[in-house]
Amino acid sequence: MNRRSIARVTAGVAAAGIAIGALAACSGGGGGDATATSGEEVSITWWHNGTGEPLKSFWEEVAAEFEDANPGVQVTVEAFQNEDLQRTLIPNALQSGGDAAPDLFMVWAEGEIKAQVEAGYLRDLSGLTEVVESVGGAGTGWNVDGKQYGIPFRFGIEGIWYNQDIFDEAGISENPATFTEFDADIDKIAATGVAPIGVGAADGWPAAHWWYQFAIKTCSAESLQQAADTLTFDDPCFVEAGENLKAWMDGFPGDLPFQANPTSTPAQSVPNSSAGLLASGATSMELMGTWHRGEVAKLVPGAPADNPPSPEWLRWMPVPDIEGADGAPGAALGSGDAWGVYKDAPDQTLDLLSYIMSVDVQTRFAETGEIPTVAGAEAGISDPVLMQIAEGTQNATLVVTWLDTQYGPVIGKAMNDAIVNLMFGDGTPQQVPDAMNAAAATL
Amino acid sequence: MTALDDAGPALAAGPAPVGDRRPSTRVRLRAWGEITLFAGPAVLVYLLFVLLPVALAAYYSFFNWNGLGPLERFIGIDNYTRLLADPVFHRSVANNFFIVVMSLLIQGPLAILVALLMNRRLRFRGLLRALIFVPYVLSEVTAGIAWQIMLQSVPPARYGPVDTWLRMLGVENPPAWLADPNVVMWTIFGILTWKYLGLAIILMLAGLAGVPEELYEAAALDGAGWWKTQWYVTVPLLGPTIRIWAFLSIIGSLQLFDMVWIVTGGGPLHASSTMAVYMVEYGLNVTQIGYGSAVAVVLFLISLVIALFYQRFALRRDLQGAVTTGVR
Numbered sequence: 001m002n003r004r005s006i007a008r009v010t011a012g013v014a015a016a017g018i019a020i021g022a023l024a025a026c027s028g029g030g031g032g033d034a035t036a037t038s039g040e041e042v043s044i045t046w047w048h049n050g051t052g053e054p055l056k057s058f059w060e061e062v063a064a065e066f067e068d069a070n071p072g073v074q075v076t077v078e079a080f081q082n083e084d085l086q087r088t089l090i091p092n093a094l095q096s097g098g099d100a101a102p103d104l105f106m107v108w109a110e111g112e113i114k115a116q117v118e119a120g121y122l123r124d125l126s127g128l129t130e131v132v133e134s135v136g137g138a139g140t141g142w143n144v145d146g147k148q149y150g151i152p153f154r155f156g157i158e159g160i161w162y163n164q165d166i167f168d169e170a171g172i173s174e175n176p177a178t179f180t181e182f183d184a185d186i187d188k189i190a191a192t193g194v195a196p197i198g199v200g201a202a203d204g205w206p207a208a209h210w211w212y213q214f215a216i217k218t219c220s221a222e223s224l225q226q227a228a229d230t231l232t233f234d235d236p237c238f239v240e241a242g243e244n245l246k247a248w249m250d251g252f253p254g255d256l257p258f259q260a261n262p263t264s265t266p267a268q269s270v271p272n273s274s275a276g277l278l279a280s281g282a283t284s285m286e287l288m289g290t291w292h293r294g295e296v297a298k299l300v301p302g303a304p305a306d307n308p309p310s311p312e313w314l315r316w317m318p319v320p321d322i323e324g325a326d327g328a329p330g331a332a333l334g335s336g337d338a339w340g341v342y343k344d345a346p347d348q349t350l351d352l353l354s355y356i357m358s359v360d361v362q363t364r365f366a367e368t369g370e371i372p373t374v375a376g377a378e379a380g381i382s383d384p385v386l387m388q389i390a391e392g393t394q395n396a397t398l399v400v401t402w403l404d405t406q407y408g409p410v411i412g413k414a415m416n417d418a419i420v421n422l423m424f425g426d427g428t429p430q431q432v433p434d435a436m437n438a439a440a441a442t443l
Numbered sequence: 444m445t446a447l448d449d450a451g452p453a454l455a456a457g458p459a460p461v462g463d464r465r466p467s468t469r470v471r472l473r474a475w476g477e478i479t480l481f482a483g484p485a486v487l488v489y490l491l492f493v494l495l496p497v498a499l500a501a502y503y504s505f506f507n508w509n510g511l512g513p514l515e516r517f518i519g520i521d522n523y524t525r526l527l528a529d530p531v532f533h534r535s536v537a538n539n540f541f542i543v544v545m546s547l548l549i550q551g552p553l554a555i556l557v558a559l560l561m562n563r564r565l566r567f568r569g570l571l572r573a574l575i576f577v578p579y580v581l582s583e584v585t586a587g588i589a590w591q592i593m594l595q596s597v598p599p600a601r602y603g604p605v606d607t608w609l610r611m612l613g614v615e616n617p618p619a620w621l622a623d624p625n626v627v628m629w630t631i632f633g634i635l636t637w638k639y640l641g642l643a644i645i646l647m648l649a650g651l652a653g654v655p656e657e658l659y660e661a662a663a664l665d666g667a668g669w670w671k672t673q674w675y676v677t678v679p680l681l682g683p684t685i686r687i688w689a690f691l692s693i694i695g696s697l698q699l700f701d702m703v704w705i706v707t708g709g710g711p712l713h714a715s716s717t718m719a720v721y722m723v724e725y726g727l728n729v730t731q732i733g734y735g736s737a738v739a740v741v742l743f744l745i746s747l748v749i750a751l752f753y754q755r756f757a758l759r760r761d762l763q764g765a766v767t768t769g770v771r
Contacts, residue, residue, distance in 0.1 A: 087728060091510050115730070119512035195600055202710050260598045263711030264622035270588070272595040272603065282600035409729040417713075425712045442507070442525060442731070 042346045043074045047090070047105040049082040049337070052294070053307060054368045066355050073348050078102075086112075094121045094342070103345035104352060107150040107338050109141030109401050110228070111408025116340070122149045123341040128350060131357045135373040141401045142338045151357055155336030156290035156371040157318070157393045158209065165313045166194055166284040175317040179248065182320045186257045189284050195259035198283035200267030200274035201424055204416040205404060207262065209287050209333065211419040211432065212403045213319050214248075215241040217327040221398055228406050231440045233433040237326065242422055242429025244322065249423065259283050263424050268295050275299050279311070287319065289334070290371055290389055310369075316385050318392050330397035335405055336373065407436070414439035497743065504737035509730045522737035531713045532738070535721040536745075538628055542696040542717075545632050546639075547689055553636075554643030554688070555681065559673050561644070562651045572648070579641040587705030590634050594620040594706075621707055624714035631703055631715055638702070639695070643688055650684030651677065683761045690753055697746050718742045 050056050056079050063075040093101045107113045126148045142150030170189045176182040189196040201207035219237035266273045277283040279299035297308040362372040366380030381387050404412025418435035421427030507516040596606045609617045620630045662672045700719035709716035726735015
């Protein structure tokens, strides 16, 4: 006991940051042989984040179908929790390389995929012309220097999820189109005693998304593009976005328009998270991406643990426009999840990817309650709310990827921290772009 | 100074000669074989999973590295200068020391007091001991999630169980346990006390069991009351136990991570961040592995320096022959 144990514990923690192949090696399967010819046994490892049903069984089903159609090919499908997958497993596995690396796996857009491309881990998928074309503009976020490295299979814009029952009670009959109308609705809801908007600021990003919304509505498309390309955030519109956001929040008394104690409210999973508050009717609205339907359904009091149904009162609307702002009207924030292929993956992986992205599989994917990317697959959507999101995504004049994803994790983290401090601490609008520039300097 | 040190000349003379015949090759081989067999695996594991990662972390800390691809961008001590200038890191270090100091000042005396009380003949003593130890047995994550759910409130819509009970007792506006930056560290300290007091008490009780009964009889004969007996007899004899507990407590406080990570995630606005939380947030989670390694190295050095000083000055009497006692 003493030096040794300190060393052990500290080193253990330090080792968490070090890419040891051990974890990845446990996953089994293996990368297979890129030079395998037909007739030989080929094994493909496929990692995804669909740990819940019905998605987990769905991907297994798809893999089995592919195996049946391609004798000699064995597909090992494994599901991992999202953050573990993206932050620990995949980086470690890629670093170890060889058999430890998965052949087909999920990749995040923009800054995230860029890091993996620069390290030379991903296979250029531009050759799959048909597949690339079938997803259209949704694929932009996974295009690095003109080459396509990821194929999105799920894509949607974020919007405001709301409780129709509370809206009815407050006497709101029509969805707000502008922020002025939105403010009036917030006041009406507050008058009923319900906290109008829930926000899980303890997790940072859910609060930051409000600033993103103000940023894309304040900054022109060119300024946004330039910032993303150069990673410099000197355009005055970034300060203005914060000023507009703060001015909007200051227009309400006390904690409004958000619930009390936002900075200790997590976004998901527990009953007192912002998703749980919406699910139980303690708040009436929340700004979130397409996944929120499932998150809310899980937390409705009394919901069954398996396949909880989407609550009937849960609706969705696009974020209202800010009058007089310089940003592109109809611009929306969104993103999705894509598949990437490891550089040494067997060629059959590309066939598997093409199969996963076929209209048939994508339609069935949509039937599980997801928003697909391949044109024609939207026929599988039956849920009216999801149809609305799919429509909103198509109607958006410009879909901007989540800013934290776009600028990468380092700037993203600094930006989100500064935004939470601006919204709920003593931060200033100027500190947000300052923090982003400072973080960019450490890249 | 110990008796051995005082022996002076005899010590300086070194070991007495034991005949000039060196042990036979067979005997030496056998001795080395035994050493290798028994110590080998442990040494190997220690080198591979303790020393090597520490050395690697130190090496990585001089690079700007995102964990992908080769280590190419050597940046000298930039990670360290950035770290030492970051107010969030300052706050994290201060929070660690807040827990260190508060644990020593509050948990220690509290544990001794409870142990003294429980060392008397009490009804249900066994049951009480078991109950006090229960929080320590619970997994950190389970306990953390339970506390998070109990403390998290969203007034006026939703009160957590703790606030609901307080309101029943007439406390209308309980503090925002997890949301108020000025309160949150006290909340964390309260949870840690709940969790680790049991361990301290069990240690103290074990220490108390080693106090000879005769001393109490002698004290009683001299007319000392219960309190006096405890103060002049028990507590001094509990010294080694207290010092070891304090050591464990200090190191645990410096490396505090899991409870904070689960209950607050270091929030609100970094008010409850600790060094380890900072390392995961700004190293691992944003894939700046080089920077995270620098944090790990600083955390390691702080722990090491404190541990060595503590051994040298506080544990000296308890740990004969430990590393630092040879230093004079």
